[in-house]
Amino acid sequence: MIIxxxxxxxxxxxxxxxxxxxxxFRPSSDFTSLKTVTFGDESAVRANRAASIISIIAIFFIWxxxxxxxxxxxxxxxxxPFVGKANFTYEATLPSGDKDQGTVEAIVxxxxxxxxxxxxxxxxxxxxxxxxxxxVGAWRSKLISSKTLIDSGVEAKITSVGGxxxxxxxxxxxxxxxxxxxSKGSLSVEPEKGWQxxxxxxxxxxxxxxxxxxxxxxxxxxxxxxxxxxxxxxxxILGFIAGCIVGIPLGYAMGLxxxxxxxxxxxxEFMRPVPPLALIPLIIIWFGIWETGKISLLFLAAxxxxxxxxxxxxxxxxxxxxxxxxxxxxxxxxxxxKVIVPNSLPEIFTGARVAMGVCWGTVVAxxxxxxxxxxxxxxxxxxxxxxxxxxxxGIILIGIIGYGIDILMRIAENWLVPxxxxx
Amino acid sequence: MSGLEIxxxxxxxxxxxxxxxxxxxxxxxxxxxxELLSVLGPSGCGKTTLLNIVAGFLAPTxxxxxxxxxxxxxxGPERGMVFQQGALFEWMSVRKNVSFxxxxxxxxxxxxxxxxxxxxxxxxxxxxxxKAVYELSGGMQQRVALARCLANDPDVILMDEPLGALDALTxxxxxxxxxxxxxxxxxxxxxxxxxVEEALLLGERLVVMAPRPGRIHKEYNxxxxxxxxxxxxxxxxxxxxxxxxxxEILTMIWDMEEExxxxxx
Numbered sequence: 001m002i003i004x005x006x007x008x009x010x011x012x013x014x015x016x017x018x019x020x021x022x023x024x025f026r027p028s029s030d031f032t033s034l035k036t037v038t039f040g041d042e043s044a045v046r047a048n049r050a051a052s053i054i055s056i057i058a059i060f061f062i063w064x065x066x067x068x069x070x071x072x073x074x075x076x077x078x079x080x081p082f083v084g085k086a087n088f089t090y091e092a093t094l095p096s097g098d099k100d101q102g103t104v105e106a107i108v109x110x111x112x113x114x115x116x117x118x119x120x121x122x123x124x125x126x127x128x129x130x131x132x133x134x135x136v137g138a139w140r141s142k143l144i145s146s147k148t149l150i151d152s153g154v155e156a157k158i159t160s161v162g163g164x165x166x167x168x169x170x171x172x173x174x175x176x177x178x179x180x181x182x183s184k185g186s187l188s189v190e191p192e193k194g195w196q197x198x199x200x201x202x203x204x205x206x207x208x209x210x211x212x213x214x215x216x217x218x219x220x221x222x223x224x225x226x227x228x229x230x231x232x233x234x235x236x237i238l239g240f241i242a243g244c245i246v247g248i249p250l251g252y253a254m255g256l257x258x259x260x261x262x263x264x265x266x267x268x269e270f271m272r273p274v275p276p277l278a279l280i281p282l283i284i285i286w287f288g289i290w291e292t293g294k295i296s297l298l299f300l301a302a303x304x305x306x307x308x309x310x311x312x313x314x315x316x317x318x319x320x321x322x323x324x325x326x327x328x329x330x331x332x333x334x335x336x337x338k339v340i341v342p343n344s345l346p347e348i349f350t351g352a353r354v355a356m357g358v359c360w361g362t363v364v365a366x367x368x369x370x371x372x373x374x375x376x377x378x379x380x381x382x383x384x385x386x387x388x389x390x391x392x393x394g395i396i397l398i399g400i401i402g403y404g405i406d407i408l409m410r411i412a413e414n415w416l417v418p419x420x421x422x423x
Numbered sequence: 424m425s426g427l428e429i430x431x432x433x434x435x436x437x438x439x440x441x442x443x444x445x446x447x448x449x450x451x452x453x454x455x456x457x458e459l460l461s462v463l464g465p466s467g468c469g470k471t472t473l474l475n476i477v478a479g480f481l482a483p484t485x486x487x488x489x490x491x492x493x494x495x496x497x498x499g500p501e502r503g504m505v506f507q508q509g510a511l512f513e514w515m516s517v518r519k520n521v522s523f524x525x526x527x528x529x530x531x532x533x534x535x536x537x538x539x540x541x542x543x544x545x546x547x548x549x550x551x552x553x554k555a556v557y558e559l560s561g562g563m564q565q566r567v568a569l570a571r572c573l574a575n576d577p578d579v580i581l582m583d584e585p586l587g588a589l590d591a592l593t594x595x596x597x598x599x600x601x602x603x604x605x606x607x608x609x610x611x612x613x614x615x616x617x618x619v620e621e622a623l624l625l626g627e628r629l630v631v632m633a634p635r636p637g638r639i640h641k642e643y644n645x646x647x648x649x650x651x652x653x654x655x656x657x658x659x660x661x662x663x664x665x666x667x668x669x670x671e672i673l674t675m676i677w678d679m680e681e682e683x684x685x686x687x688x
Contacts, residue, residue: 320510323480328524328575329500338523342514419513422557 002078002195003062010061014054022050060205068196069204078195081138083108088174089163090187092129092149092156100127100156102149106142106177107135108191111199128154134189139198141190143182157185203389208396211389220390221381223373229397232367232375235291236359239298243355247303248348251310252340261311268307276301276362280369289370294363301362302355309351313344346420349413356409360402375401427454427477427579427611432486434472434637445636446472447483452630452639456578459605459612459648461626463619463672465679469637470615474581477613478504490578500524503577505568505585511556517543517567518552524575535574542570545607546600562593569604582614586621598624599656606652619672623647623665624656631672633679641675643668 038044064071066078087105109115117135128151136142150156158181160166162174171180171190178190199207216225253260254268276297283300287293317340325339367376375398382390413420434447446469454460462470475481477488479498488495490502503524511520518539519526525535543549546566548559556564565585572580585601586594598621605612605625616622622629627648633640645668651659659665 318509320506321512323478323498324504324506324510324571325512325523325527326480326498327478327500327502327504327577327581328527328571330523330527334527338527339512342512345514417514419555419557422513 003066006062006065007058010058014051014058018048018050018054063202063205066195066197067199067202067204067207069206071205080196081108081194082176082192083110083138084176086174086176086191088161088177088179090129090149090158090179091160093159094128094154094156099159100129102127102129103131104144104149104187104189105131105133106189106191107133108138108177109135111137111139128156129158136189136191138191139193141180141188144187144189146184146186149187158187161187200386200388203392207389208393211387212393212397215390215393220378223378225378225397228373228378229375229401231371231373232360232363233401235294235298235374236356236363239295239363240302240352240356240359242295242299243302243306243359244352246299247306248310250303251307251312252314252344254307254311255314255344256340264307268304271300272304272308276358277365280366284370290372294366294371297366298359298362301358305351305355305358306348309347309354310344312351313347314340316347317343345417346413349409349417349420353406353409353413356405357402360398360405364398426456426458426491427452427613428487428489429453429473429477430487430489432473432476432483432488434469434476434481435484447476448636448638450486450637450639454579454611454613456611457609459614459625459627460630461614461616461622461628462630462632463616463622463676464632464637464640465634465676465683466617467683468632468634468679470632471583472637473632474504474583474613474615477579478502478581500528500575501578503572503575503580505565505572505580505582507584508561508564508588511564511567511571513555513557515556516553517548517556517559520556520567521570521574523571538574539570542573545573545604546570560593562589562597565589565597566600569600573604573608573610577610579611579613582612584615584617587617594621595656599651601625602648602651602656605648619669619676620660623668623672624651624659629672631675634683640679 035041035044061072061076063069065076068074068077068080085105085107087103089101089103091099091101093099107115107118115135118133130149130151132144132149134142134144146158149158158166161172161179161181164172166172166179166181168181168183168185171178173179176192178192180188180190182188203211212225219225219227250260250264254264255261279297279300283293283297287296321339321343322335325335330338363374364376367374368380371377375394379391379394379398382388382394429450429452432447432450433445436444436446438444450469450473452460462473464470472481476483477495479488479495479502482496495502512523515523521539521542522535525538539552540549543552546569548563548566548570551559551563556567559567568585582601586597589597601612601614602625604610614622614625616625623645624647626643626645629643629645630639631641631643632638647659647662647665650662
């Protein structure tokens with residue numbers, strides 16, 4: 001909730017600051033700024049690039065602030081877990097009503113350090129309630145058994161901590177630590193956790209970058225990063241190409257012939273809404289967990305999309321173009337190659353972009369289930385060892401590659417079908 | 424006999440609900456070689472259906488189309504077609520569009536290049552030869568369409584409102600171009616239009632069609648096309664006969680439209 005609040009404040013603050021600053025710099029005179037009606041005019045809304053950059057910075061800022069990252073100065077960090085020394089007194093009561101007090105000192109250390117437990121000074125402890133010293137890692141807790149606090153053979157029970165009475169199940173706050181009493185009457189020392197995330201939940205950005213460098217140099221579990229990503233891409237490309245080789249001709253046939261259309265319509269329309277991930281169990285049963293299975297899955301993921309795209313491309317040809325070609329003396333074969341195919345290319349490219357996106361998502365999921373190498377395999381293996389930094393690194397790389405594929409497809413589209421949307 | 428004969432053509436569309444539409448009934452027209460016929464009529468009178476039958480995209484339920492003593496089956500390169508808009512191939516350059524017909528015939532590149540150069544000169548697009556068609560304005564695109572049709576050297580050119588989507592000024596210029604091309608090439612042309620002025624200016628002969636069922640209502644022989652070949656089209660419009668004919672035909676079509684409306688109520 002705090003993070004959300006900070007995020008909203010950052011959003012609003014950055015917007016106001018940007019408007020304020022930009023009002024000094026740019027005497028707005030472009031066409032959009034001269035429009036008097038902008039609300040509701042979709043064409044007047046273009047992504048504010050400054051906002052995009054600030055948005056990315058904001059994410060890294062919050063990430064850094066809540067992980068105690070060294071990327072930002074420490075005064076911007078969210079309050080971290082308590083580290084240092086704290087002590088509290090407790091009081092134990094005998095059934096007879098006699099009371100005695102003891103002191104517990106807690107040394108809270110960062111998780112990376114492992115201090116020696118200092119020995120208790122030779123203090124003359126007279127009563128039945130003993131002093132104690134414990135070490136606790138930040139974010140962790142430590143149980144102090146009542147047997148170590150109270151002399152053996154004494155039937156005393158701890159009744160108050162830090163001057164406040166306590167009973168089993170209750171928690172008392174004493175300065176920087178919480179003391180909770182277990183159902184058996186022992187004390188659990190829980191230092192304040194603060195707002196920062198433990199590295200095991202969310203590592204700092206520099207830790208992720210460090211992992212990226214380490215893994216790209218030395219690999220993870222004897223597989224290099226390049227190999228992992230390469231295998232995923234290889235599967236996607238192979239499955240996608242197989243899907244195109246079958247799907248595009250099938251789509252053309254469905255667009256041009258009534259028997260094909262009728263025969264495959266129910267199959268295509270049925271398979272289209274089935275998510276490829278739902279096919280994983282069946283694919284594993286049929287083809288096993290290795291390459292054949294994964295590539296068949298990606299083939300199926302791409303197939304229906306490409307079929308439908310090619311069919312739409314053929315159906316979308318303007319009849320006047322076909323008529324024109326016929327009355328210019330073109331044969332059926334020529335109409336196919338000179339009119340129908342080029343006319344359908346923009347649709348096919350749109351389909352290919354969708355199919356590549358779906359395949360990339362599917363391959364990662366399939367590798368999560370079973371794989372020897374691959375981006376998904378890497379993150380699922382890392383998650384089993386709680387290497388959250390590798391998991392996050394993997395997710396970021398998967399996102400970047402997916403985005404990169406889409407950008408490449410768009411560039412190819414602009415280059416190969418410049419007439420898209422201009423017919 | 425050389426020429427185009429539309430022989431007693433009827434067209435009846437069966438509707439899925441069991442009814443039918445009589446789009447054309449007993450339409451007969453003879454066109455001499457090199458004649459320019461313009462066809463006018465209220466919407467729904469079957470003008471485009473008639474053109475599609477002549478082009479061979481539709482088979483008439485009765486009657487025949489006879490071109491140069493041969494019965495027409497299906498589309499063919501001897502009947503070129505110019506559409507309203509959007510029938511160019513946007514994946515080809517202007518030059519490729521114009522040479523489409525010769526290329527389909529397998530004409531050697533050298534010959535087809537000559538034809539293309541000549542035609543692009545005629546329509547005034549020599550400088551746009553290598554441009555993509557979607558980079559051209561609407562008027563230029565229609566010039567490409569005309570050149571593409573002529574490149575195939577058809578016997579008959581069928582024009583389905585070729586200037587319908589152009590602005591008034593461009594349209595006037597293009598009317599002049601159509602007349603020029605007609606005179607230069609001596610092609611037989613059937614021009615379908617919604618504009619009475621255009622039909623009067625360009626048509627040597629003018630046919631007014633009536634709807635429900637689509638049929639020929641009245642035929643005129645006009646002098647304006649011949650006048651317009653050598654004169655400014657705006658001068659032709661000042662001709663006293665021109666305005667009286669225009670009023671007469673407008674009233675005629677207006678009455679037909681009224682009648683349709685009345686029948687619907």
